[in-house]
Amino acid sequence: MNNTRPLAILGAAQAFAEPLHVGRPNIGDRERLMARLNDMLDRRWLTNNGPYVQELERNLERILGVKHCIAMCNATVALEIVIRALELKGEVIVPSFTFIATAHALQWQEITPVFCDVDPATHTLDPYRVEELITPRTTGIIGVHVWGRPCNIKALAEIAQRRQLKLLFDAAHAFGCTAGGRHIGNFGDAEVFSFHATKFFNAFEGGAVTTNDDALAAKIRLMKNFGFSGYDNVIYIGTNGKMSEASAAMALTSLESLDSFIATNRANHETYAATLADLPGLKLVRYDGTERNNYQYVVVEVNESQAGLNRDELIKVLHAENVIARRYFYPGCHRMEPYHSFFPHARLLLPHTEALADRVLVLPTGTAVNSRDIGTIGDILSSAIANAPVVRAHEEQGGQ
Numbered sequence: 134m135n136n137t138r139p140l141a142i143l144g145a146a147q148a149f150a151e152p153l154h155v156g157r158p159n160i161g162d163r164e165r166l167m168a169r170l171n172d173m174l175d176r177r178w179l180t181n182n183g184p185y186v187q188e189l190e191r192n193l194e195r196i197l198g199v200k201h202c203i204a205m206c207n208a209t210v211a212l213e214i215v216i217r218a219l220e221l222k223g224e225v226i227v228p229s230f231t232f233i234a235t236a237h238a239l240q241w242q243e244i245t246p247v248f249c250d251v252d253p254a255t256h257t258l259d260p261y262r263v264e265e266l267i268t269p270r271t272t273g274i275i276g277v278h279v280w281g282r283p284c285n286i287k288a289l290a291e292i293a294q295r296r297q298l299k300l301l302f303d304a305a306h307a308f309g310c311t312a313g314g315r316h317i318g319n320f321g322d323a324e325v326f327s328f329h330a331t332k333f334f335n336a337f338e339g340g341a342v343t344t345n346d347d348a349l350a351a352k353i354r355l356m357k358n359f360g361f362s363g364y365d366n367v368i369y370i371g372t373n374g375k376m377s378e379a380s381a382a383m384a385l386t387s388l389e390s391l392d393s394f395i396a397t398n399r400a401n402h403e404t405y406a407a408t409l410a411d412l413p414g415l416k417l418v419r420y421d422g423t424e425r426n427n428y429q430y431v432v433v434e435v436n437e438s439q440a441g442l443n444r445d446e447l448i449k450v451l452h453a454e455n456v457i458a459r460r461y462f463y464p465g466c467h468r469m470e471p472y473h474s475f476f477p478h479a480r481l482l483l484p485h486t487e488a489l490a491d492r493v494l495v496l497p498t499g500t501a502v503n504s505r506d507i508g509t510i511g512d513i514l515s516s517a518i519a520n521a522p523v524v525r526a527h528e529e530q531g532g533q
């Protein structure tokens with residue numbers, strides 16, 4: 134993106150000296166982390182189902198109220214393993230409005246991701262469209278709880294049961310969220326969380342699978358450790374999906390600050406809501422107040438005809454001011470390779486995905502962002518919208 138400053142022509146100084154990124158990591162209590170890392174070094178137990186991994190798994194099972202939690206090196210490998218453990222093959226229905234890992238985890242094992250449109254109100258899989266895409270080759274459905282807002286779990290579970298399909302949820306965004314008062318992590322055949330550094334709860338890199346199915350959990354445990362059952366005894370084909378002790382130490386430390394991370398995200402979200410309320414053409418995506426949410430994404434839908442600028446023009450303005458806002462999930466998995474070559478006309482079936490990929494803007498939040506920063510971001514957006522024709526003309530001239 135062209136790093137010019139359209140608002141500089143209006144005489145404003147650059148808003149932020151340091152870049153303010155979406156997904157800047159939350160860091161919990163450093164001393165607690167360092168103490169854990171020192172203990173880990175003293176123990177010389179760095180990976181292979183160490184005590185921190187075991188403690189993390191038991192804590193997550195308790196918090197989520199789920200029978201099994203299996204910690205993993207990241208959510209992508211976790212997805213690959215669960216897809217394999219569920220014996221998915223042929224075709225699996227997934228949204229295109231998701232991070233590319235959801236589709237890649239299927240294609241990596243030569244399963245065809247069949248892209249399904251989302252409900253424009255919820256940004257998650259539209260169950261009616263799912264039903265239309267089922268063929269004799271379909272073996273499963275993967276719903277994604279985008280922004281931590283749950284899919285229409287009931288409708289998807291009903292379809293999966295009636296059509297005898299497996300149901301997996303990519304819950305990468307949804308740690309700490311509930312659906313109908315029950316924690317995400319308990320639904321479908323299994324759910325997969327990401328604890329990547331950009332997630333509000335992080336393990337540097339990490340993820341977890343949760344399930345209430347004993348046999349599936351046992352299979353996943355084998356698969357994530359090369360199929361080993363005790364020393365020198367491999368009883369299954371597997372890979373390396375293990376979480377390291379250093380990652381588990383970070384996750385355990387993050388867990389101790391979970392409530393304060395969520396409180397910060399929530400306060401930021403409310404500040405954004407107040408700040409953006411009067412700006413035409415910017416609609417903040419809200420969370421259901423009757424559920425628990427992690428508020429880790431501040432998502433705005435840009436209506437160009439009301440704002441006078443489109444999403445990409447606003448992103449240019451923000452980037453020029455050092456606010457590293459992001460487009461999500463632009464341009465949609467179906468427009469990325471290899472899927473674009475496989476299904477060049479997929480967009481015809483994905484009108485809502487296409488529209489969202491063109492208008493969704495994600496703004497920075499988390500513990501690295503305070504209410505003054507949000508006020509400044511509001512001022513940048515307000516000024517850009519108030520001066521839309523000037524900004525547009527400036528950007529059309531290449532921002533010189």
Ligand SMILES: Cc1ncc(COP(=O)(O)O)c(C=O)c1O
Nearest residue numbers: 207208209232234305327328329
């Ligand atoms: C929806 C979704 N699925 C999967 C992933 C992959 O997670 P990881 O980076 O832990 O592999 C991400 C990561 O951002 C994601 O947003």
